[in-house]
Amino acid sequence: MANDTKERLIRAGEALFRSQGYSGTGLKQLADDARAPWSSMYHFFPDGKEQMAAEILDYAAAYYARMLARGFEARPDPLDAIDAIFTGEVEILKRSGYRDGCPIASVTLDTASTVEPLRKRCGEAFASWIRTIAEGIGRSGVDEEAATELATFVLSRASKNATPLLRTGRIVHQAIEAALSNTKKTRPPHKRTRAARR
Amino acid sequence: MANDTKERLIRAGEALFRSQGYSGTGLKQLADDARAPWSSMYHFFPDGKEQMAAEILDYAAAYYARMLARGFEARPDPLDAIDAIFTGEVEILKRSGYRDGCPIASVTLDTASTVEPLRKRCGEAFASWIRTIAEGIGRSGVDEEAATELATFVLSRASKNATPLLRTGRIVHQAIEAALSNTKKTRPPHKRTRAARR
DNA sequence: GTCTATAATACGATAGAC
DNA sequence: GTCTATCGTATTATAGAC
Numbered sequence: 001m002a003n004d005t006k007e008r009l010i011r012a013g014e015a016l017f018r019s020q021g022y023s024g025t026g027l028k029q030l031a032d033d034a035r036a037p038w039s040s041m042y043h044f045f046p047d048g049k050e051q052m053a054a055e056i057l058d059y060a061a062a063y064y065a066r067m068l069a070r071g072f073e074a075r076p077d078p079l080d081a082i083d084a085i086f087t088g089e090v091e092i093l094k095r096s097g098y099r100d101g102c103p104i105a106s107v108t109l110d111t112a113s114t115v116e117p118l119r120k121r122c123g124e125a126f127a128s129w130i131r132t133i134a135e136g137i138g139r140s141g142v143d144e145e146a147a148t149e150l151a152t153f154v155l156s157r158a159s160k161n162a163t164p165l166l167r168t169g170r171i172v173h174q175a176i177e178a179a180l181s182n183t184k185k186t187r188p189p190h191k192r193t194r195a196a197r198r
Numbered sequence: 199m200a201n202d203t204k205e206r207l208i209r210a211g212e213a214l215f216r217s218q219g220y221s222g223t224g225l226k227q228l229a230d231d232a233r234a235p236w237s238s239m240y241h242f243f244p245d246g247k248e249q250m251a252a253e254i255l256d257y258a259a260a261y262y263a264r265m266l267a268r269g270f271e272a273r274p275d276p277l278d279a280i281d282a283i284f285t286g287e288v289e290i291l292k293r294s295g296y297r298d299g300c301p302i303a304s305v306t307l308d309t310a311s312t313v314e315p316l317r318k319r320c321g322e323a324f325a326s327w328i329r330t331i332a333e334g335i336g337r338s339g340v341d342e343e344a345a346t347e348l349a350t351f352v353l354s355r356a357s358k359n360a361t362p363l364l365r366t367g368r369i370v371h372q373a374i375e376a377a378l379s380n381t382k383k384t385r386p387p388h389k390r391t392r393a394a395r396r
Numbered sequence: 397g398t399c400t401a402t403a404a405t406a407c408g409a410t411a412g413a414c
Numbered sequence: 415g416t417c418t419a420t421c422g423t424a425t426t427a428t429a430g431a432c
Binding site for chain 3: 027028041042048
């Protein structure tokens with residue numbers, strides 16, 4: 001590679017996707033932000049915006065997957081890892097003035113219904129993160145299914161699958177139940193039938 | 199009111215925001231979907247797209263708040279209400295072919311960084327839902343703070359506040375902890391070996 | 397409140413020279 | 415790989431008649 005123009009484009013794109021999503025981001029603004037010439041756009045991404053977005057998503061997916069894996073490797077206790085990962089993300093969000101969220105989430109929400117190839121890639125990104133998190137949690141002795149269930153619970157519409165939402169509902173349910181039995185001992189705990197179905 | 203053109207516009211806008219977000223939705227497509235004449239656009243929303251979006255967000259916020267409140271009113275047990283609300287949303291998502299998500303979330307993710315008035319409205323919408331949910335949970339005896347904490351945990355970047363993310367982290371932590379102690383008590387760990395994992 | 401017409405701009409995408 | 419220039423279209427937004 002003679003220079004790093006393509007990488008600058010992808011990096012700038014990831015940043016813009018974080019704060020503006022896919023349809024909110026113009027290619028001209030992107031090239032500007034990357035300090036890349038406009039002509040490089042279609043030189044590196046001859047198939048246009050969609051191809052460029054696909055490569056940005058792949059880049060972001062791999063980047064975060066590595067970050068997650070490292071988080072779990074660095075700490076023997078997965079609970080510590082989860083804490084560190086969350087507070088780390090909070091730090092990033094704060095430092096950006098609450099601008100930089102999750103690039104996959106933004107793109108999912110404004111393209112899942114309209115641009116099928118991108119929706120698919122978003123779904124794959126989330127799936128890979130779930131596998132990484134499930135593996136990390138799995139080390140602590142939670143069985144595989146429960147670990148995946150926990151890891152899935154933030155997953156969005158990108159997967160074209162209702163289980164993420166259902167699992168979120170179950171976890172909310174359990175959290176409430178836990179808070180109930182913690183703070184109000186006078187109340188008889190709920191029947192196991194509802195909470196135990198997982 | 200002679201006719202209901204404005205309401206049709208707002209309803210169509212809410213639907214489009216669900217599936218395409220703010221920047222992904224064109225005003226002409228919106229007017230078309232609403233079967234409203236193009237001229238009505240700037241007749242009812244003289245300040246343009248931003249004003250229209252603001253009114254759509256207010257409409258959606260009120261609509262969902264009512265839905266939540268009714269959900270809690272209809273069922274004495276807030277746990278039942280949570281279950282019903284989640285499975286209801288899953289039903290909607292499924293029926294739309296996984297197209298229709300949360301209109302506030304979509305708009306938040308692609309405008310929170312760029313259109314301050316809309317970001318503010320999104321934040322207010324989430325805040326009102328949190329109050330409604332906290333009230334619903336509160337009836338079961340959970341104290342106010344715990345109820346608010348639980349209700350907040352899905353909140354996004356719209357609030358320009360890190361507590362939602364931090365609270366999510368805490369709840370994930372607790373969920374894992376709970377799963378851990380459940381596993382150890384109720385079943386032998388690792389029925390399937392890690393090598394057998396797909 | 398609705399009509400037709402259009403301005404002004406941004407967008408994604410191409411062309412051809414170097 | 416980069417340059418300049420532009421095409422066609424879609425966008426948001428206005429103007430003025432009825």
